[in-house]
Amino acid sequence: MRAAEVVSLGRSGLPVSRLGLGLASLGGMYAPVATARAVATVDAAWEHGVRLYDTAPVYGYGRSESVAGLALRPRPRDEYVLCTKVGRLIEPGGPDTQTIWADPPPGLGPRLDYSYPAVLRSVEESLERLGLDRVDVLHVHDPDEDYPTALGEAYRALAELRAAGVVRAVSIGVNHADVAARFLREAPAPGPDCVLLAGRYTLLDQSGLAELLPLALARNVAVLAAGVFQSGLLADPRPGAAYGYAEVPTALLDRIAALRAVCARYAVPPLAAALQFPLGHPAVATVLVGARAPEEVTENARLLDHPVPPALWRDLKSLRLLPENAPTPE
Incomplete structure (x- = not known):
């Protein structure tokens, strides 16, 4: 399985690489990233055949989109797929701030607003920051808010933009599989073309498997799997680290240790298994992974290409570390 392998993004028909680059880190998630380094990171992704890039207005309060545009504008526009999001406007005094963004632009903040006029304004402002004439995929960001x-x-608003040919695909970006499934069921036809699902179809969390993924497959809705490293928990499961928990539960640490032991038995890096597992499901088109330096992109491409023997997946299922009905990569 190679990072540059191209598949269709569900019924949209957009050609995307199996490995996508998430651009939250380049907006300064947890630590600032210099502009030159951010551009070099996108350049490295391009060299590895990555042709899917995902950003959002809230990532660094506009910085991620600005960097994305700076890095991608020299590239042939029809050779990559660019995604951004709606649901948060970036404006002076925006009250819905998040502590995860390092060194945000002074005086600016996000304001949650999913109204029709706000969405149209958000798209216009995203295009201004990107310096591009279009985006390909628009996600409704965190619709449960x-x-x-x-x-x-x-x-x-997004369906009308799609019907007018302004965007090629409409999507939702969610952290909860049940929210995504509900949205797919309740949205007026033809509904979203894809779903960005963060952290809910991974080696540690398969909550998307029961309802969302079968529903997406039946409707030819492509799933973009994000958060597959579980915020670093798979790479470095130290007992004192939080990873979104006040304290990582002992049972989860034990499960990770068992997963890592199986990977060690087959000389497979745990992160290689983590990257490849979601792509075993036919509804999943691509995995989105963030990076804050060129060498991280290179490592992710290497991990996606690392051989994983079928016996590893069988062992994970026999130990009940994966559900028996979870499709695994061939």
Whole structure:
């Protein structure tokens, strides 16, 4: 399995690479990234055949989109797929700030707004920051923050942009599989073309398997799997580290240790298994992985290409570390 392998993004028909680059880190998630380093990171992704890039207005309060545009504008526009999001406007005094962004632009902050006019304004402002004439995929970002408005107004705005040919695909970006499944069921036809699912179809969490992934497959809705490294927990499961928990549960640490032991038996880096596992499901088109330096992109491409024997997946299932019905890469 290679990073540059190209597949269709569900019914949208957009050609995407199996490995996508998430651009949150380049917006300064947890630590600032110098502009030159950020551009070099995108350049490295391009050299490895990555042709899917995902950003959002809230990532660094506009910085991620600005860097994305700076790095991608010299590239042939029809040779990559660019995604951004709606649901948060970046404006002076925006009150819905997040502590994870290092050194945000002074005076600016996000404001949650899924209304029809706010979505149209958000798209215009994203294009200004990107310095591009279009994006290919628009996600409704975290629709559970205001589900009725996200479904009734944000989706309607994006569906109209799709019908007018302004964007090729409409999507939702979610952290909860049940929210995504509900949105797919309740959105007016033809519904979203894809779903960005963060952290809910991974080696540690298969909650997307029961309802969302079968529903997406039946409707030819492509899934973009993100958060597959579980915020670093798979790479470095230290007992004192939080990884989104007040304290990592002992049972989870034990499960990770068992996963790592199986990987060690077959000389497979745990992160290689983590990257490749979601792609075993036919609904999953691509894995989105962030990076903050060129060498991280190179390592992710190497991990995606690392051989994983079928026996490893069988062992994980026999130990009940994966569900028996979870499809695994061939």
